[in-house]
Amino acid sequence: MSIVSDAIARRFGDGGPAGNDGDNDLVRRVLSRKTVRRYAETIPSESLLDTLIACALSASAKSDFQQASILRVRDPAKRAAIGALFPAMPWIGAAPAFFVFLGDARRLQRIGELRGKPVDNGTLEGFFNAGIDAALALQTMILCAESVGLGVCPISVIRNEIDKVAEILALPDLVFPVAGLCLGYPASEGHVSLRLPRSITTHVDRYDDSALASAIDDYDQRRHRQHAIPKEQRRANAEFGEAAFYGWSEDKARQAAKAEGAAFPPYLRAHGFGFD
Numbered sequence: 001m002s003i004v005s006d007a008i009a010r011r012f013g014d015g016g017p018a019g020n021d022g023d024n025d026l027v028r029r030v031l032s033r034k035t036v037r038r039y040a041e042t043i044p045s046e047s048l049l050d051t052l053i054a055c056a057l058s059a060s061a062k063s064d065f066q067q068a069s070i071l072r073v074r075d076p077a078k079r080a081a082i083g084a085l086f087p088a089m090p091w092i093g094a095a096p097a098f099f100v101f102l103g104d105a106r107r108l109q110r111i112g113e114l115r116g117k118p119v120d121n122g123t124l125e126g127f128f129n130a131g132i133d134a135a136l137a138l139q140t141m142i143l144c145a146e147s148v149g150l151g152v153c154p155i156s157v158i159r160n161e162i163d164k165v166a167e168i169l170a171l172p173d174l175v176f177p178v179a180g181l182c183l184g185y186p187a188s189e190g191h192v193s194l195r196l197p198r199s200i201t202t203h204v205d206r207y208d209d210s211a212l213a214s215a216i217d218d219y220d221q222r223r224h225r226q227h228a229i230p231k232e233q234r235r236a237n238a239e240f241g242e243a244a245f246y247g248w249s250e251d252k253a254r255q256a257a258k259a260e261g262a263a264f265p266p267y268l269r270a271h272g273f274g275f276d
């Protein structure tokens, strides 16, 4: 694996730092990480999966409330039922292992009841804290899995069918999926995806996005030269027409214009979250 400055240069498409400070195996792996959606048939061992769960649950947790839960979907019928909801993403049903990372505001609520204290964890604070704990556990599993040669793909699309997924998994009130995680040994290489320039995602002493427009134009061009979005993957031509230049920002603007997740807020409100 290349030294850290090369890995930074590849990730951001710039010159990278002059020095090689912070170089170690983990740092280099993180800089070169990539999502994998096609897996070999080999099933990761149960003890490896157990270790990865332990790693995930070692992530930091807001106030030590420990509001992440991890649900392994092992039952083939349940895997198939969830996979069938998302035919455009066949990796959901096909991955050798599939987890769902849950924001779990219920446990703290129950602990309050067990200890006779007036806990209301259906607040925005309770929701946010539980969601962050679950996201940190998710990312910790991702990095540890990748470090032992596995490939993964987080799956937030399950929230688009939240009612059906919650029923399949018997999720109670105050427990909600942040994302699923497909996991297996990679069958394809994938590629390191170019990130936005740090000049617009990093701020010093004050927030300043005055250079956004030109930086995005530049990023679009560089990303297009590395991995042009194929014609057949361009979105919503019927609605927005053929773009003269179809880069990352055109793609993301079209994607974001079709808002996802309409079912999520009513689901949460109907399942214990008042967000007060």
Ligand SMILES: Cc1cc2nc3c(=O)[nH]c(=O)nc-3n(C[C@H](O)[C@H](O)[C@H](O)COP(=O)(O)O)c2cc1C
Pocket: 033, 034, 035, 036, 037, 089, 153, 154, 155, 156, 157, 158, 179, 191, 192, 193
């Ligand atoms: C919270 C979260 C949810 C995601 N949901 C999906 C998903 O539903 N389906 C999918 O194929 N990829 C999903 N992804 C993967 C992203 O598309 C991927 O991380 C992104 O394109 C950047 O690629 P990279 O991870 O290889 O750098 C998700 C990633 C994150 C962090």
